[in-house]
Amino acid sequence: MDISVVIPLLNEQESLTELHNWIAKVMQSNSFSYEILFIDDGSTDGSWETIQQLSQEDEFVKGIRFLRNFGKSQALHAGFAAAKGTVVITMDADLQDNPEEIPELYQMIIAENYDLVSGWKKKRYDSVVAKNLPSKLFNAAARKTSGVKLNDFNCGLKAYKSQVIKNIDVHGEMHRYIPVLAKNAGYNKIGEKIVLHQARKYGTTKFGMNRFINGFLDLVTIWFMSRFGRRPMHFFGLIGTIVFFVGLCFSLYLGIDKLFIETEGRMIAQRPEFYIALTAMLLGTQFFLAGFLGEIILTSKRNKERYKIADQIKV
Structure with a gap:
């Protein structure tokens, strides 16, 4: 199979039939063998019924429905696991992504041997204040932190080699950083x-300003995980050792000063250096233990389900 189109969605019933017809037209005009995977992330508006109807009319339509809303990353994870195409295309269900882009994205993967191609919505039709400006700031921070030189991390329209999506783990809200996850995987x-x-032709956006706040927090997480995720002791242990050593030096200074230099008869607990030493040694010990516990968790962790599937069609 040439292409799997993975479409996560939440309450997009109005656009699904039009989107399906558009994708099918593009695929058939280019003689692609394909499948369309709709991942219903807990919709409450009848989206699943529309997907069922489309699957009855079109043998290439498949669907997965979650029991409730688990998030876009989990929807993509489920879609990636089910996808069978040589090239996997992801796109949003709101008709803001253009299916006419699929042939060129496919050729960039096949002919130019890219592992991943990300769309860049250079000219946007969103609110400048609500989405464009925050998006530019977010993308600049993501480029600087991750080293991946993309202009639009948030674009839902992307193309992947099948082996890429089978070898990365999209979880939490990390769908924004799939290119970074791919880079970290090699x-x-x-x-x-x-x-x-x-x-947008139908409905309203499902994302507010909080997605950018969450995005920056996720960016910090993925930066940490890419550098220290496999060895948390290298981060926490190093900080803990340095802080503990600072506290130990203050303690030694207080001891030497009390035994050989101090003449005023003050108690050690009356000196500010005592509290600096005590705080530093306690913090250093806690950082060290955090790294140690992180290593134990990594050693003993097991794969866990992150979502519950209520129904499937042809998957």
């Missing part, structure tokens, strides 16, 4: 393509 040929962005 897939370094990451490209970018300017894609058409269209104004």
